[in-house]
Amino acid sequence: MDYTVSIIDLKSEGIDGKITRLLNTTFGLRMSWEAIKANTYYDNSFAGSPSSFYVGAFKGSELVGFVAFKSHDFLVNGVVINCFHHCFVATASSMRGKGVFPSLLAFGKSHLKAMGKIGFVYGVPNQFSGPVFKKLNYKNLGYFSKVNVINTPILFSSAFREWHADDTLFSDTAFFQNDYQLIDAKQKSPGSNIIVFEDLGNLIWGKLRRKKKGGMSFNYFSVGGMIVNKPYFFKSTVKKLCKQHKVLVVQFLFHHTSMFKKLFKRPVLAIHSEPLVVDEVEISLPSEPIFNFMPGIKDHF
Amino acid sequence: MKQDLKRLLYTVRPQRLPRNLVLTTGYVFHTEEVYNDDIFRRLFDFCKGYTAITGKQAICTVMSGISPKVRAGMRLFNCSEQKLADLYHQLSSVATIGYHGHFYFNADLHQRHEAEIRSNNFSIVQLTEQFSNDLEWFKKHELNHNDLYAGGWWFMNQHLLSLLIKAGFKYDFSFSKHRFFLNQFSLDFMIEHEIKTGECFEIEVETIGKIREVQNLIGSSSSAFFEDYVRNLKRIIHPAHPKVVGMFNSHDYDLHPANALNFFTTLKQLPQVSFFDAADLLDGRLNIDFRPTVLPVHRLQNDMLASVR
Numbered sequence: 001m002d003y004t005v006s007i008i009d010l011k012s013e014g015i016d017g018k019i020t021r022l023l024n025t026t027f028g029l030r031m032s033w034e035a036i037k038a039n040t041y042y043d044n045s046f047a048g049s050p051s052s053f054y055v056g057a058f059k060g061s062e063l064v065g066f067v068a069f070k071s072h073d074f075l076v077n078g079v080v081i082n083c084f085h086h087c088f089v090a091t092a093s094s095m096r097g098k099g100v101f102p103s104l105l106a107f108g109k110s111h112l113k114a115m116g117k118i119g120f121v122y123g124v125p126n127q128f129s130g131p132v133f134k135k136l137n138y139k140n141l142g143y144f145s146k147v148n149v150i151n152t153p154i155l156f157s158s159a160f161r162e163w164h165a166d167d168t169l170f171s172d173t174a175f176f177q178n179d180y181q182l183i184d185a186k187q188k189s190p191g192s193n194i195i196v197f198e199d200l201g202n203l204i205w206g207k208l209r210r211k212k213k214g215g216m217s218f219n220y221f222s223v224g225g226m227i228v229n230k231p232y233f234f235k236s237t238v239k240k241l242c243k244q245h246k247v248l249v250v251q252f253l254f255h256h257t258s259m260f261k262k263l264f265k266r267p268v269l270a271i272h273s274e275p276l277v278v279d280e281v282e283i284s285l286p287s288e289p290i291f292n293f294m295p296g297i298k299d300h301f
Numbered sequence: 302m303k304q305d306l307k308r309l310l311y312t313v314r315p316q317r318l319p320r321n322l323v324l325t326t327g328y329v330f331h332t333e334e335v336y337n338d339d340i341f342r343r344l345f346d347f348c349k350g351y352t353a354i355t356g357k358q359a360i361c362t363v364m365s366g367i368s369p370k371v372r373a374g375m376r377l378f379n380c381s382e383q384k385l386a387d388l389y390h391q392l393s394s395v396a397t398i399g400y401h402g403h404f405y406f407n408a409d410l411h412q413r414h415e416a417e418i419r420s421n422n423f424s425i426v427q428l429t430e431q432f433s434n435d436l437e438w439f440k441k442h443e444l445n446h447n448d449l450y451a452g453g454w455w456f457m458n459q460h461l462l463s464l465l466i467k468a469g470f471k472y473d474f475s476f477s478k479h480r481f482f483l484n485q486f487s488l489d490f491m492i493e494h495e496i497k498t499g500e501c502f503e504i505e506v507e508t509i510g511k512i513r514e515v516q517n518l519i520g521s522s523s524s525a526f527f528e529d530y531v532r533n534l535k536r537i538i539h540p541a542h543p544k545v546v547g548m549f550n551s552h553d554y555d556l557h558p559a560n561a562l563n564f565f566t567t568l569k570q571l572p573q574v575s576f577f578d579a580a581d582l583l584d585g586r587l588n589i590d591f592r593p594t595v596l597p598v599h600r601l602q603n604d605m606l607a608s609v610r
């Protein structure tokens with residue numbers, strides 16, 4: 001092995017430039033260091049949990065591999081489980097095929113084990129990194145489901161399942177994303193434009209975007225997460241959101257095991273979305289885990 | 302205009318309580334803003350009026366003076382902790398005091414909706430700490446909560462039940478089948494145990510203890526139309542369970558005293574309606590069956606998580 005792997009010291013001189021160069025070269029981007037850091041590093045002291053960290057592969061003083069471990073807590077039955085999202089995995093082209101990627105992940109995992117009390121690491125790999133995670137024995141927990149709610153008289157209502165008096169939306173075994181923490185993290189990203197909408201105890205947060213289709217230009221709302229306490233009123237909450245922000249389409253994406261699917265009539269599997277892959281650190285996932293995850297858990301949302 | 306239409310509607314389609322309904326009821330306040338002198342005076346006078354009509358005392362579940370929501374209001378109205386406690390003591394001369402809890406992921410950021418603990422998204426650590434701090438405040442100010450509880454935002458779950466039981470609470474008024482007061486844990490529990498509207502029950506949290514539940518029926522705060530209350534009540538009553546025991550509820554800040562008192566005056570005149578208060582419950586004077594239910598202790602635990610606690 002002609003490289004060494006270590007935790008990146010963010011205080012070391014010039015490291016920001018090295019990370020920026022490696023990522024921009026690898027992904028063909030022109031991101032600033034500030035934007036990269038905002039997407040990959042979250043100081044979780046806000047919730048009293050460990051902070052994010054970076055792992056680097058170095059050939060001499062040259063950074064030839066990089067992965068960010070972004071700290072995020074999940075909630076299960078009131079227990080806060082600190083987990084890490086590995087993202088922005090990059091290997092310099094000259095070093096490909098030398099096992100840099102698995103070495104970075106293995107190093108990160110052993111660091112997490114040493115930290116103790118860490119639940120799992122997770123990723124949402126693309127078509128290129130996906131096979132590597134498979135080789136590394138990550139659990140592939142499948143795709144996200146999608147519902148596009150179109151705010152027109154007939155189509156709007158047809159998206160929602162009728163909610164009956166004996167329907168409930170409760171679980172003491174499901175993993176919930178910590179929206180309180182995610183909103184804080186996303187709002188700290190420059191220009192994030194996060195909107196938090198609350199109505200009768202239901203909360204939906206996400207980003208308002210502008211889309212062009214067939215010569216038409218319209219607002220659509222991409223949901224990052226939601227807390228649904230009053231499912232009976234969920235449909236009217238979405239309607240109010242559309243009205244307030246003049247939205248034509250609200251896009252809901254949630255992991256296919258999520259209980260949010262009960263709210264909709266026909267969620268479809270978004271097979272072009274990135275799957276959720278998980279590697280357990282300190283916990284053993286049940287055979288059929290329920291992940292109430294939405295796109296807000298992803299670094300690039 | 303809306304009022305005239307309603308009047309017309311109720312003339313054409315009168316609303317009456319079902320003949321076979323036997324209603325035994327009390328009143329519980331979610332008391333949150335008495336640091337505002339106007340609201341305190343209104344609530345105080347209302348409680349006296351309520352007792353004059355029904356012969357029973359209302360229950361005012363109150364928030365501690367260290368709740369961030371209350372503290373923010375206290376600052377605005379220049380109300381000290383001692384003054385708030387004094388107001389609660391004064392209130393206890395016309396109503397029975399209980400505890401009303403609101404919990405947050407981070408108390409310092411209570412104004413953010415996402416920090417509110419309402420249902421599935423909660424943290425046991427925060428819940429336990431805030432619950433215990435609230436009760437300390439009651440103790441410090443020699444305020445008796447009379448072992449009565451009502452949940453803020455209707456938040457309830459197995460962990461809060463355990464905390465209440467361990468702290469000696471005897472009665473809880475947080476469960477409801479009304480769509481505005483639904484909590485997903487409470488509803489799930491009532492469905493699992495086939496508990497109908499107005500059916501009292503006792504929850505035994507295995508290895509911890511028991512607490513009694515009296516359900517909330519409907520809110521009673523603003524409408525001038527008796528028929529509105531009847532219509533709302535009829536919506537949640539189960540035909541197979543016409544013997545309904547439950548609470549009417551209101552916040553202190555959105556109470557319309559005149560309309561609410563009119564409502565109780567009309568209700569009192571109905572032969573099928575009777576009233577109870579906290580003393581009736583606590584002294585066991587009320588002849589009510591509390592159906593036994595059990596919450597298994599494993600609902601409080603999760604083996605999968607043992608290593609990360």
